[in-house]
Amino acid sequence: MKNIKILWKTDEDPKWRPGGRPYSHVLKIEYFDVKIFGQSLLSDPARGEQAEVEITYSYREDNKDKAAYQKVTGKSGEVFNYMIANTHASRDLFISTWNIQKDRRYKSMTGIVNPFRQANTAEKLTKLTFEAGMNTQKFAEKTKKDPANLFRELKGTKQLGLKQAIEYSKHLDCDPVDLLFEDLRCDVWGHVDFYKKNEIGNETYKASEIFPVVASSVVVPRNIYTPNIKAIRCVSEGSFLQNQLIFYKRTDTDSARNGKLVIAGKRIDTLAEFGYEPVRYFLGIYEVQRGGKTQILPVDPFVEDNTKPIATGDFEFVAPVLAVVSPSASKRDEDYYELNRQAEKLFKIQRQQIELQEAKLKAQQAELNDRLAKNMQDLKRKIDLFEENVKETTARTPDWLKKRA
Numbered sequence: 460m461k462n463i464k465i466l467w468k469t470d471e472d473p474k475w476r477p478g479g480r481p482y483s484h485v486l487k488i489e490y491f492d493v494k495i496f497g498q499s500l501l502s503d504p505a506r507g508e509q510a511e512v513e514i515t516y517s518y519r520e521d522n523k524d525k526a527a528y529q530k531v532t533g534k535s536g537e538v539f540n541y542m543i544a545n546t547h548a549s550r551d552l553f554i555s556t557w558n559i560q561k562d563r564r565y566k567s568m569t570g571i572v573n574p575f576r577q578a579n580t581a582e583k584l585t586k587l588t589f590e591a592g593m594n595t596q597k598f599a600e601k602t603k604k605d606p607a608n609l610f611r612e613l614k615g616t617k618q619l620g621l622k623q624a625i626e627y628s629k630h631l632d633c634d635p636v637d638l639l640f641e642d643l644r645c646d647v648w649g650h651v652d653f654y655k656k657n658e659i660g661n662e663t664y665k666a667s668e669i670f671p672v673v674a675s676s677v678v679v680p681r682n683i684y685t686p687n688i689k690a691i692r693c694v695s696e697g698s699f700l701q702n703q704l705i706f707y708k709r710t711d712t713d714s715a716r717n718g719k720l721v722i723a724g725k726r727i728d729t730l731a732e733f734g735y736e737p738v739r740y741f742l743g744i745y746e747v748q749r750g751g752k753t754q755i756l757p758v759d760p761f762v763e764d765n766t767k768p769i770a771t772g773d774f775e776f777v778a779p780v781l782a783v784v785s786p787s788a789s790k791r792d793e794d795y796y797e798l799n800r801q802a803e804k805l806f807k808i809q810r811q812q813i814e815l816q817e818a819k820l821k822a823q824q825a826e827l828n829d830r831l832a833k834n835m836q837d838l839k840r841k842i843d844l845f846e847e848n849v850k851e852t853t854a855r856t857p858d859w860l861k862k863r864a
Contacts, residue, residue, distance in 0.1 A: 463533030463541055470526055486516035486527060488549040493560040495535060508535040512542055512553075536581045536615035543589050554586065555676045558644060574686070576641045580624070581615035583638045587631045588613075601630050636681070643684045646674040647704065651742045653695040653759040667757055667769045669722070669740040677704055683781045691722070691742070698759050703785055705742065707778040720780040721745040723755050725770050741770045745777055753777075 466475040480486075492513040509532070516527040531538055539557065546553045588598050595613060599606040611617040619627070624635040631638075649669040650657075656665045664670040669691055677690055688708050693700040707722045723741050743755035746768075753772035757765045853861075 463531060463537050466530045466532075468528050468530075475530060480527065480529070484518040484520060484527075486518050488546065488552070489515045489517050489526075491515075491549075491553050491556040493556050495560055495564050509533065510535040510538040512538055512557075536579065539579075539582050540585050540613070543585050550589075558642065559676050561641075562644075574641070574643050574684070578639060578641045579615065580619035580638055581613055584619065584627065585613055587633060587637065591631055598630070602627065643679045643681055644676045645679050645688050645690050645706075647677055647690045647692050648672070648674050649691045649740065650694045651691055651705075653693075653698050653700075653757065653762050664739075665769075666762065667741055667743055667755075669742060677786070679706065680782060680784065688781070689778075693742075695759070697761075700759070700783065703783050705783055706781045708781060709776050709778045716745050716777055716779055717747040719745055720758060720783075721755070722778045722780065723770065724775040724778075725773075726775050738775060739770075742780075743769050 466477060467480045468475050492515075494511045496509045496511070511530065511532045514529045514531070516529065518525055518527060531541060533541075542553050542557075543550060588595075591598075593601065595609055596606060598604075599609045602609070608617070612619060612623075619638055621635065621639070624638040627638060628635040649671050651667060651669045653667050656663055656668075657670045658664075659670050679688055679690070683706060685708050688706055690704050690706050693703050693705065695701055705722070709724075721743070723743070723745065724738050725741065726738050728737060741755045743758050746754050746756055748754065753774065754768035755770045756768055759765070
């Protein structure tokens, strides 16, 4: 981290200084501002890609809300590593902001958005090792890797190859793709509440109607990704879908979706007359009635009058919901890996118990076999003795008695 520069300032002292942090206060991260700079024709090639991250903090002093600012600048990879190591609870917010800026920079350079881009493997490896609760030394010991080579991979001077990614993925409990390619992402453009209406500006959105929010970027599971995928979030306290991400893609209306969870768009011309957005969006169960009439029913069974439709046709589009995903499902933090480690210990104990039980059963079976073999030997001796006695008795029996017999 020797090549990065860290400066601080506050509202009271607006000049950037190396030691301006208000250490006597608990700082809360509010948001990040990320800038990534590529090389120009006049820049020193040895500098490489540079990054600047400005973090805005809030804190309380003398019963007043105040702000502090931190600026971290340097080589892109080293700035990323520093932020991953020091953002803790806000790490996901930083990674999301960083990835959005990278997407914008890539688009500005190429004019296109390519979601299937090769990743900066140093950033990926740093992120996943920190999430797994390991530092460089500990990860090197676990993988039996030379720490010097691993350090070069974490610093970015050496890119990961497929073979190495496969090997590392076994220790990080991830797909090798997660190390080699950027996450597939889309924006969450709206929220939905099943129980109450929401007012945004001059517009009112009723229960189960999707209302717009400032877009935020989320990771999309690779098995459902398509270029036109979209997402909304449920913000309905008490609902079984609270905080769940709902992924969908827009298609034409199709009666085959009868009874399925969908997002439907309906044009309301009267809204356009008053200057409002004419297309409204609803989340619910799509139902095709007799005669072809269509309607959207509430998805949550605990809403008032859950048999009353949220909206009725004709709909501009009906988009099937591809997946409902908990945000924690795509987040792997240290707790996730610790649970996996504890689970592995439990499975190991269970395997040992099973092996011990199998060994006991084998010993008991062997003992039974030994006893059976001894009993068979005793029985054979008794039979042989009986046969000898019969022969002796027969030999001593007089001939006239044998004939009589």
